[in-house]
Amino acid sequence: AQTVTQSQPEMSVQEAETVTLSCTYDTSESNYYLFWYKQPPSRQMILVIRQEAYKQQNATENRFSVNFQKAAKSFSLKISDSQLGDTAMYFCAFMIGPQGGSEKLVFGKGMKLTVNP
Amino acid sequence: EAQVTQNPRYLITVTGKKLTVTCSQNMNHEYMSWYRQDPGLGLRQIYYSMNVEVTDKGDVPEGYKVSRKEKRNFPLILESPSPNQTSLYFCASSLQGFAGYGYTFGSGTRLTVV
Numbered sequence: 001a002q003t004v005t006q007s008q009p010e011m012s013v014q015e016a017e018t019v020t021l022s023c024t025y026d027t028s029e030s031n032y033y034l035f036w037y038k039q040p041p042s043r044q045m046i047l048v049i050r051q052e053a054y055k056q057q058n059a060t061e062n063r064f065s066v067n068f069q070k071a072a073k074s075f076s077l078k079i080s081d082s083q084l085g086d087t088a089m090y091f092c093a094f095m096i097g098p099q100g101g102s103e104k105l106v107f108g109k110g111m112k113l114t115v116n117p
Numbered sequence: 118e119a120q121v122t123q124n125p126r127y128l129i130t131v132t133g134k135k136l137t138v139t140c141s142q143n144m145n146h147e148y149m150s151w152y153r154q155d156p157g158l159g160l161r162q163i164y165y166s167m168n169v170e171v172t173d174k175g176d177v178p179e180g181y182k183v184s185r186k187e188k189r190n191f192p193l194i195l196e197s198p199s200p201n202q203t204s205l206y207f208c209a210s211s212l213q214g215f216a217g218y219g220y221t222f223g224s225g226t227r228l229t230v231v
Contacts (some may be wrong), residue, residue, distance in 0.1 A: 009157075033217040045207060045222035052217065073118075091159060095216060103148055103167075103216035104175070107159040 004094050006108035013082050014019045015117050020067075020096035021077040023092030023108060030054075034068065034075045035105070039089040048090075051075065053097075082115045089113075119144045123223035127155050130198055130230055138193045138226050142202030147213035149191040149218070153177065154205040163206075166191055167213070198230045 003026045013019040025034070036048040051068050058066050063080045079086055084102045092108040121142045136190050142149065145176075150165040152175075162175030166185040182194040195202060204213055205227050209220035 004159075029166040035219060043205065043225045043227075045209075045220075045225075047219040050217075052220055060190075097217065102151070103211065103213075104162055104165065105160075105216075107152075107161070107218060109157055 002029070002094050002096065004033075004106055004108035006092050006111045008111050008115050010012075010112045010114075012114040012116055013079075015082055015084060015115055017082050018078060018080050019082055019113065021079070021090055021111055022115065023075045025073050025075065025092070025094050027073070027094065027096070029096050032038070033097065034066075035051075035095070036064070036066070036075075036077045037091045037093060037107075038086075039091065039110075040085075040087070045091075049077065050077070051110045058098040068075050079113075084117060085114045087113060099111045118205040119221065121208055121210050121221050121223040123206075123226050125226060125229045126224060128229070132199055132230055136153075136195050136198060136228075138208075138228070140191045140193065140223060141189050142191075142208075142221070143189065143209065144212070144221065146221070147188070147209035148216060149185070149208065149210045150175070151181070151183065151191070151193050152184070152207045152209065153218065154207065154225075159163060160207065163193070163221075177204050186194065198228075200230045203230050204228060 032053045037092045038046045067076045151163040152160040164183040166172045208223040
């Protein structure tokens with residue numbers, strides 16, 4: 001079974017600083033996807049960034065980037081120039097590739113990020 | 118607007134009183150799924166459906182039922198709710214074979230069972 005571990009339950013950062021959220025996962029599959037979802041107080045689940053395992057290049061989306069270490073099964077999220085609106089729960093998630101069948105998203109336990117003014 | 122619509126947004130009920138949480142999507146997605154979110158546990162899959170009339174259990178199916186009579190609708194049924202089903206529930210959908218691009222989530226249903 002696939003597992004996703006977010007070891008830091010809570011972090012805080014000052015506005016405009018950079019913060020890194022850690023995530024590790026365990027799988028024997030070679031084709032899979034990794035995701036970071038953001039859940040602000042509105043509780044909407046918002047996709048922040050995704051990474052395809054077969055791509056060596058780390059994904060970036062504006063101020064958000066990942067450090068994907070496939071051999072170490074590590075998938076950290078870096079938020080640059082933190083903004084107050086980044087305050088949210090962040091979930092790391094994993095999915096086996098389409099041939100795996102179920103297309104099930106497996107989530108970590110989440111991490112609460114607070115950006116302070 | 119492409120979206121997943123869940124109703125109700127908030128629900129307080131009493132133990133044993135049957136309830137249904139509705140989920141509807143307008144994107145012609147084949148895949149739909151229900152998750153529950155609990156503090157310290159993240160989101161866990163309850164049931165999923167790969168297409169009409171095809172449903173299967175997720176990781177925490179006990180106490181829940183689902184049906185998929187139409188492609189767009191995937192209701193979650195609690196026949197005899199108990200307090201341990203107090204949780205935040207999410208419905209999600211994706212296009213079959215394209216879930217790797219991410220799910221579309223509903224806005225969530227906060228259920229309290231007293």
